[in-house]
Amino acid sequence: MLITIDPASPQPLADQVAASVRAALASGLAAPGDRLPSARNVAATLGINLHTVLRGYQQLRDEGLVELRRGRTAVITEGADRLRLRLAEAAEEYARAALHAGATEEEALAAARQALLTMRD
Amino acid sequence: MLITIDPASPQPLADQVAASVRAALASGLAAPGDRLPSARNVAATLGINLHTVLRGYQQLRDEGLVELRRGRTAVITEGADRLRLRLAEAAEEYARAALHAGATEEEALAAARQALLTMRD
DNA sequence: CAACTGTTTGCTTTTGACTATAACACTGCA
DNA sequence: TGCAGTGTTATAGTCAAAAGCAAACAGTTG
Numbered sequence: 001m002l003i004t005i006d007p008a009s010p011q012p013l014a015d016q017v018a019a020s021v022r023a024a025l026a027s028g029l030a031a032p033g034d035r036l037p038s039a040r041n042v043a044a045t046l047g048i049n050l051h052t053v054l055r056g057y058q059q060l061r062d063e064g065l066v067e068l069r070r071g072r073t074a075v076i077t078e079g080a081d082r083l084r085l086r087l088a089e090a091a092e093e094y095a096r097a098a099l100h101a102g103a104t105e106e107e108a109l110a111a112a113r114q115a116l117l118t119m120r121d
Numbered sequence: 122m123l124i125t126i127d128p129a130s131p132q133p134l135a136d137q138v139a140a141s142v143r144a145a146l147a148s149g150l151a152a153p154g155d156r157l158p159s160a161r162n163v164a165a166t167l168g169i170n171l172h173t174v175l176r177g178y179q180q181l182r183d184e185g186l187v188e189l190r191r192g193r194t195a196v197i198t199e200g201a202d203r204l205r206l207r208l209a210e211a212a213e214e215y216a217r218a219a220l221h222a223g224a225t226e227e228e229a230l231a232a233a234r235q236a237l238l239t240m241r242d
Numbered sequence: 243c244a245a246c247t248g249t250t251t252g253c254t255t256t257t258g259a260c261t262a263t264a265a266c267a268c269t270g271c272a
Numbered sequence: 273t274g275c276a277g278t279g280t281t282a283t284a285g286t287c288a289a290a291a292g293c294a295a296a297c298a299g300t301t302g
Contacts, residue, residue: 010258012289012290012291013290013291014290014291038246038247038248039247039248040246040247040248048291048292049291049292049293050248050292050293051291051292051293052290052291052292054248054249055290055291057248068248068249069247069248069299069300070247070248070249070297070298070299070300071246071247071248071298071299071300071301072246072247072248072299072300072301073246073247073248074248083222083223083224086218086222087218087219087222087224087228087229087232088232088235088236090215090218090219090222090232091215091219091229091232091233091235091236092236092240093215094211094212094214094215094233094236095233095236095237095240096240097207097208097211098208098211098212098237099140099237099240100140100143101143101147101204101205101207101208101211102140102142102143102144102145102146102147102148102204103144103147103208104144104148105234105237105238107147107148107208108208108212108233108237109230109233109234109237111208111209111211111212112212112215112216112229112230112233113226113230114212115209115212115213115215115216116216116219116220116226116229116230117226119213119216119217119220131289133258133259133260134259134260135259135260159277159278159279160278160279161277161278161279169260169261170260170261170262171261171262171279172260172261172262173259173260173261175279175280176259176260178279189279189280190268190269190278190279191266191267191268191269191278191279191280192267192268192269192270192277192278192279193268193269193270193277193278193279194277194278194279195279
């Protein structure tokens, strides 16, 4: 289970840590029951602060993807369904593109609905 | 051509200015050849700084949506209609990904809606 | 017990967004 | 031509969020 970041990216480091774990989960590189490396370990490896890593881990906990308890490393929960994650990732990417194209929420949803309909035939 | 912002949003004001223009463009409210209000005017109306508005305008220039020259107000370029095409393309790509991930139409729309909502902030 | 884990607290440093002010160079129009 | 209005550039200050630093705490594991 490898966690990587890009210090040059404007995205907050903690978000990148969480995104890195989500990506591993979505690609099947990590599965429920697996454990994440310890926050201190990740912090030392990446050359960032312990708090920053933990903030990323806590994002994942808030999303129900991992379970955190002191004394133990983070564990990937059973409910971390790969397909749903992939769907959420695709939706996130689409939302970003739609908003950047200047679409309102309604317009973006309408465009998605039409694309889904024409694709089902 | 109206430009609006939400001071309570965590999104940078300059980005909001640019997004507001893109939205007008995507919805057909603004068309190629139209001119944007002067940056000083917008800044005074919205109660924000001239630089902030200009930074938003420069984003649009970098995207090729408007043309900026000193002495004249910004002009919407001819190729600026392609934003709508981009939305349709993005929607099609998302639909393909969602169906491939095994999502139903309702699930795909729900995922898109949530992504749009969480991204609004 | 010993060595690890996440948790919490308090503080400092850094970074970026935004503001403020001013001068500059170009355009459009009376 | 004169002049008001435009975007451009430069410099500096303010503020909040992100990130870092340090230390103690409270669990788990072997």
